[in-house]
Amino acid sequence: MHTFFIKYKLIVLLFFVSAVLILSVSSGSVRGTFTSLFSPMQSLIWKSGTTITDSFSEVxxxxxxxxxxxxxxxxxxxxxxxxxxxxxxxxxxxxxxxxxKEFDLLFSEIIGKEVERDVLMLNKGAKEGVRQGMPVITQGRVAVGTIGEVFLHTAKLHLLSLKGGASDVKVQGREVVGVLRGIGRYRALLDLIPQEEELKEGDVIVTSSLGGLLPDDLLIGEVTSIEKSDLTAFQGGNVELFFQVKKENSLFILRN
Amino acid sequence: MKSGIVVIVSFCIISLMQVSFLPHLSIAGWTPNIVLLFLLIMASFTSVKIGIEAALTGGFFLDLYSYLPFGSWIVISLVFFITARYILRNYVRLPQYI
Known part of the structure; x- marks a missing residue:
């Protein structure tokens, strides 16, 4: 066996490269099949992680x-x-x-997180009626993000903190509209708030249906610091998101 | 053969822990990659054959939960293992107590 590998190095290399290429072409179905296969086990692992996090968090x-x-x-x-x-x-x-109209909610469990990005895996997919772009919320009506790639029995959830992501938001209680930009690692920035509007630390940010991505008035987070400059037309700040990956096991997908 | 199966099953479990358990232990949103960490340990203690099996398995499972083109993590894991092994064998002397 060992001599075979040494003798036919090129063949082994070509076989490996072609296997990777074949997997790349059908990566969607490969990822979908394997993630749905492991989802019950992953769901258990995720729950145990949440339990451990809860037991260590002190108030x-x-x-x-x-x-x-x-x-x-x-x-x-x-x-x-x-x-x-x-x-x-x-x-x-x-x-x-x-x-x-009340929301048509679909219960879903978190089974994992993408290695590089702020993207979670959910155990519901196209078979259960999940479609790309559907908003996802927590039990406490906190906006989490929107559905990205959908497989047969699993789906990817793009968090609001996903780097490069943007969604329309407003300041609760006042009709001040801005944009929430994800910067990765569960962090987000509030942007494009006109300078003449008053923005304070502690202001609660909620969703706005302007962009058509999320329904109105779902909680998002709290402004923790403000960035204001006379040189720019807009102000912004850091937002601490209410949704915490470590503390949630299950989420709801809005189907309507 | 037996050791190969053990390595594949172990790295399957390690990869699942990476995507489903480790996000709970993240610090400031940063999650350590235990698959690469275990590959680093294997680079110093096991044979090339077992290490490559581990890198292929770990890479495959990381690819399942990645947005990068399929095969990226397989290549990253293999290159990481081979580089780590080369550096550890040629430039690092591990202390021996036995």
């Missing part, structure tokens, strides 16, 4: 107290919003307007 007593207080305040707000929603519904009925 200080002060932070817990702060969150409890915030929770009470939010519960109060929620009650008033529920009342407003009921009132809104009654008014819609009175005016004969169509009820607001």
């Amino acid at each position: 200080s007593r002060e932070r817990v107290q702060e969150l409890v207080e915030e929770n009470f305040a939010l519960r109060g707000k929620l009650l008033s919003f529920e009342e407003m929603a009921k009132e809104n519904e009654r008014l819609r009925e009175a005016l004969g307007a169509l009820p607001k």
